[in-house]
Every structure is written in structure tokens, then in C-alpha cells.
Amino acid sequence: MELRDIIYEKKGGIAKVIINRPEVYNAFRARTVQEMIWAFRDAWDDNTIGVVILTGAGDKAFCAGGDQKTKGDSGYDGSGGLSGGIGLQIEELHKTIRAIPKPVIAAVNGYAIGGGHVLHVICDLTIASEKAIFGQSGPKVGSYDAGFGTAYLARVVGEKKAREIWYLCEQYTAYEAKEMGLVNKVVPHDELMAAAEEWANKILDKSPTAIKMLKYSFNADSAHIDGITQLSMASLAMFYQTEESAEGRNAFLEKRPVNFRQFRK
Template sequence: MFANTPYEDITYENRNGAAWITINRPKVYNAFRGKTIEELIHAFLTAASDKSVGVVVLTGSGDKAFCTGGDQSNHDGDYDGRGVVGLPIDELQSAIRDIPKPVIAAVNGFAIGGGHVLATICDMTIAADTAKMGQVGPKVGSVDAGWGTAYLARIVGEKKAREIWYMCKRYTAQEMMDMGLVNKVVPAAELEAEVTSWCETIMEHSPTALALAKRSFNCDSESIRGISMMGLNAVKLYYDTEESKEGVNAFNEKRKPNFRQF
């Protein structure tokens, strides 16, 4: 399937041992579809097996968005991929966590919905001062009932995590750093240079020590993987309901959803 790279929805570049994986769908604010997720999984596994790669950077194309989650215009009930909800999102999330190398999210713009979850589960996050982050699921008939909720609460605390999901507000990069979801905020024009500097520092360190550190960090939250799988099965059942479909239809029709009818 990927014999003739470059990819269609992403780009992959090895920059002196740093694998830069970029979601390249700027016209839809780097929202992902089934093909995007499949390519991202392949790219992360490629980086995992490449001994010359010591660190991975995940970012979005352009200056508008890091990733805005699932492409709702492509949501036909089960998207167009495989996996429990028609997208192997669990495999991508696992790839980010399981790759034995640090993963840095370079948030260059909107990190909304599923994009916000991806930034959350990366090992570290560096954001441009123009970035906006937050959740949108309950506004469009969706939810990430796993890493996006349980793991989020470990980072920001229960009260703030519930606020993020229940209120669906957008937060500045500085606000997210104050919550502990972002490691550093820099001017947008300096984002790439700052991330590159972090990558260069990581490349000076022992890859085995880094891999062991990542494994040990992951051990403490590994139970969330089971929560995520159970949650995905529940979400699949939810996506089949008229209530969830109302959220998608309202988004595509550019109107407010009428969830209360259900």
C-alpha cells in the first residue's frame, strides 16, 4: 500500500535523526480521514524501525492548524478506514505511545478534537503562541472515551478535564501550558527552530535510556489502553444513533444541532 511513498495525506522527512511527520491536508485544517490515519501509523512504525531516528516530531502543514480531528465532511457513518469506529485511531494512539523514541507535538495552529488528543498523548508538546486548543466532541456528537479523557485528567486534573470536555471551549497555548498540557510556548515564527533545538538535544542522549524512560512513564497509565478499547466500542454504538448523526449533519449544514430532541 505504501510502496511508492511519498504519502498522499502526510509527509515524512528525516532531518538529522529527527523524523518530521506532517499532516498535509491544510484545506481541511489538517483533519484526518481513514487514509490519513493509515499513513500516520505507517510513518510512526517506519520511524520506530529506523535506527538513525532518535526522535519524532508530529505537526501540521501550514500555519492554520496542527490537526482538527476527524474530517466530518468525510464521516459517512464509519469514515472510510478500518478499526472499531471505521478509523484505526487506537492503533495510531498506540503507535505514538509505543514507539521507543520521544515524540514531540509541534502545535502550529488549531489542535481541536482528535487533534487535541494526539497532542495530549505525545511525550512533549511545543506550541506557537498563536495556537488554539480544545475539545469539540459533544458539540458534534462524538467523544474520545479513553486517552482523550482518562489520560487528560491525569495531566490537568479531573475538574479541568471535565471542563474541557463539557464546555468545549478553545484555550490559548499559554492557558494550555498553565494546565500542564504544553511544555513551552514560543512565537509562531520560532516554532520550527525551537523544536529542532529540542530534537538536537535529545539526539545527544542515550537511545536506550530514553526508551526505558518512556516505557517506565507509560507503565503507570497503561490501564487506560483497556479503557480506550472499551470506550471505542461504546462510541461505535453511539455513532450509529440518530443523536450522533444529528451532530455531524448540523456541522455539515452549518447550523446548531438540536440534541435535546433525543
């Protein structure tokens, strides 16, 4: 397929999926998600590939989540083709990252916010630049991910911390993220890709069947979250049609304070 929103590379047993929209902090639109799904499935089918590294182009952002400029009153624009529900096949992307029988390493080079934060959470491993920033934004912009973004996050950092991350929408440094177990390793910014490739090569030296079965085993304990995700995305599709959700998007685009208190009457 023609790739416009991502860069996809394969070399030495490692596939790299690079979100290539640095002008919007690598926020994804429908096409971006479609291209990522295609790349992960290609890496899945290629027996020479043993590890996938997911990262963002530039030095400012890993991914800032959904591009609010492409979000309308009923969801995202769906211009990427694989649309449905909220206009993004984000649920399918999450399933693909989890199901691919090869470890996925998130190399977080900057902001991992909102839907971008969820992407790194569901990867098998996360290596962060010391400049990386983590956090949620959904409730600030009239959105949420009540599937892997919440239930699986709680498995990673604990219930209390996961609720803090979502309820307060604050931002955390790479070192704070490591302390809470959200990332595996923090490295100097200019050493990030080298560190991700080093871990990838260590994995490539291991039995591919053993790695595959271990990933299946790790996933089994949280497999029921798939059902929760389906409910979450279905409810989100309806929520995006409300004035409350529109207020979050409009405030973001208009660069003004959001007023969600009006919906508490």
C-alpha cells in the same frame, strides 16, 4: 507506501510527520491515519532516528480531528484500508505514538481541536506556537474519546480541568494551555519548528537506551488506559449509528445550530 495525506521526512536523527491536509485544517480521514501509522512504525524501525516531531502543514492548524465530511451513519469511510470499528484506526495510532521507544514532540502550529487535541496530548512533549488554540469538540458533533483523550488528559491537567475541557468544549490559548500544564513551552509562531528541532537535538545527545526505558516507565503508570480505550472505541462504533450522533455531524456540515436537547425527552 505512497503518501497522499502526510509528509514524512527524516534528517539528522529526527523524523517529521506532517499532516498535509491544510484545506480542511489538517483533519484526518482513514487514509491519513493509516499513513501516520506507517510513518511512525518506519521511524520506530530506523535506528538512526531518535526523535519524532508531529505537526500540521500550513499556519492555521495542527489537526482539527476527524474529517466530518468522511463520516457516515456507521462511522468514517474507511477508505484508507486499515479500517474497523469506527472506520479509523485511531486506536492503533494512539498506541503506536505511545509505544514507539523514542520521544514524540508535538509542534502545535494552530488549532489542535477534537481528535487533533488528543493527538498532541498523548505525545511526550508539546511545544506550541503563540497562535495555537486548544480544545475539544466531541460532544458538540456527536462523538467522544473516552480513552486516552479523557483518562490520560486528566493525568496531565487534573480531573476538574479535564472535565471542563470535555463538558464545555471551549477553546484555550497557548498561554492558557501552558498554565494548566497542557503544553511544555510557548514560542513565537515563526520559531516553532526551530524550537522543536532544538529540543529534539538535545534529546539526541542523550543515551538512547536511557530515553527508551524512561518512556516505558512513564507509560507504565497509565498503561491500563489501553483497556479503557478499547471499550471506548467499541461503544463509539455503536454510538455513530444513532440519530443523536448523526445530528452532531449533520449540524456541523449544514452549518446550523445543533439540537441535542431533542434527545433529552
